[in-house]
Amino acid sequence: LLPQPVAALYEDYREPKNVVLSSLFGGISHIKGAFEVAVILRSRGHNITYITSDNQVKLAKPYAFPTISIGLTSFEADMRGKGTMGISFFAYIKEKIIDASYEHDYLRYKEIFAEIKPDIVVCDIFATACVDASFMAGIPFAILEMMILSSDAPAPYINSMLSTEPTSMHQTLLQRIDTNFIQIAKILYCMYPGMVALNKKRARVGVPPVWGMDSRWRDSYISIQTPRPLGPLVHVIGPVMARRLRRIRTKCLARLALPQRPSHCARLFAPSRRDLIWAIVQTQSTEFPATILVPNGDPIAAASLTANEHPDFHFTTWAPQFAVLNHTSTRLFISHSGAESAHEALYTGTPLLLQPYFGDQPANTAKLVSAGVALRINPHSLTVTEVADSIRCLVEDASGQFAVNIKRMKALAQIGSHRVARGADVLEEVMFGSVNRNKSIHLYSPDKEMTWYKAGNYDLYFVVVVGLGGLVYGVGKVMMFAVKNVVNRGIVKVKQA
DSSP, rough: OOOOOOOOOOOOOOOOOEEEEEOSSOOGTTTTTHHHHHHHHTTTOOOEEEOOGGGGGGGGGGTTEEEOOOOOOOOOHHTTOOOOSSSSHHHHHHIIIIIHHHHHHHHHHHHHHHHOOSSSSETTTTHHHHHHHHHHTTTOEEESSSSOTTTTTTOOBBOOTTOOOSSSSSSOOOHIIIIIIHHHHHHHHHHHHHHHEEEHHHHTOOOOOOSOOOSOOBBEOOOOOOOOOOOTEEEEEEOOSSSOOOOHHHHHHHTTTTOOEEEEEEEEEOOOSOHHHEETTTGGGGGSSSSSOTTTSSEEEEHHTTTTTTTTEEEEEEHHHHHHHTTTEEEEEEEOOOOOHHHHHHHOOOOEEOOOOOOHHHHHHHHHHTTEEEEEEOOOOOOOHHHHHHHHHHHHHHTSSHHHHHHHHHHHHHHGGGHHHHHHHHHHHHHHHHHHGGEEEOOOOGGGGOOOOOOOOHHHHHHHHHHHHHHHHHHHHHHHHHHHHHHHHHHHHHOOO
16 A cells, blocks of 8 residues: 555644733843744744833844833932842832832833733833733733742742842751741841832722732743742743854954963953953943052053053953853853853853852852852952952862863753743743633643632641541540440449449
């Protein structure tokens, strides 16, 4: 018999949908993951729109996404000069900067959503008004975040994002008490006024109050995470990497190409006579000391450094970080341990010297140090000797252990970057599988509609425990009654005798 022709399978569910991406603060690291996912969605025929603030419009230009600005936010004006860290700093940012223009932002989102009618919205975790506007309009939405903050992935051994220890594995009992009770109390104390203020703003625009950061269901797009059980609403798709490297400027490229002179792309001066590239971004010249002391060398005038008059240093207002890290001459990356920087260093196999400040940075640092690809320095108490010794340890790698660990983590990062297509699939699942009030039935677990005690069978356990207790009590009473009767009969017989 001749083989029968096999009919080709094809997908016929897809139709063009309107996808909205939105971020207001934080730069490219807060939205790049969504951009890369959206590139795939655009190739599948969907329409992409980016909603942002005036100072973030430029982020979408390399992707050529249509962009709508909601106006100027107060972030840039208020953020500068607030150099500190910790929960009080985070609370300040959340209340006074991120949520400062909530009412204006919410009304603009509401207006734009009514006009373009999105089928799904992807909001940055700090775009609170975006989340609320999507929820109130009944539009399916996902939240882009670098850390798992969803209640759909509970794990009692995972500490809060502000803890320097990501898990309780190496903590003593006292440290666990401090992390789970004292620190949580501090977080609530610092965050509560901001939550009250935000809920007042919500009330003025007709949005019900929300307590905490997880009152709406979400899909999470994350990468460097401690292993834990994940619920159906949390999807790990990272690390999401840009598939196109930006061109390195000629001067920077020439410096990287110098033979036998490894370059260090950093945010801190390396205390050795090696080439260093420093992207100063918005750093003001007044923030530099007058002179820089270099071991085994003469003092260097800071003005000559920023003017690029010194042969061993190169200053630039912007550098394509990923491209520089990907260059074969780059031997070390000194970073604040932001998630985006960590992803790029892992993907390119670049060892890290980390100086974390706040937010997810301390937790990221702990994970990278634990993975054996980085060392940590305290940005508030570091010394030149400490930095020099750390750089020497990482670059020389006498035992070869850093190289082994970096090779392993590089492979995992590059393999994990393939999951970006899964991100596009998840968004399509939500778009084509959602029903009323942004619920995807196939992702929405029944416990979301149940009381906590029923979802956890606590009422069942209570009834069983009470029932067993009653049974034991009843059996005990019967046995005591029987024993008492036997004893009483024995006493009667003795008396009769």
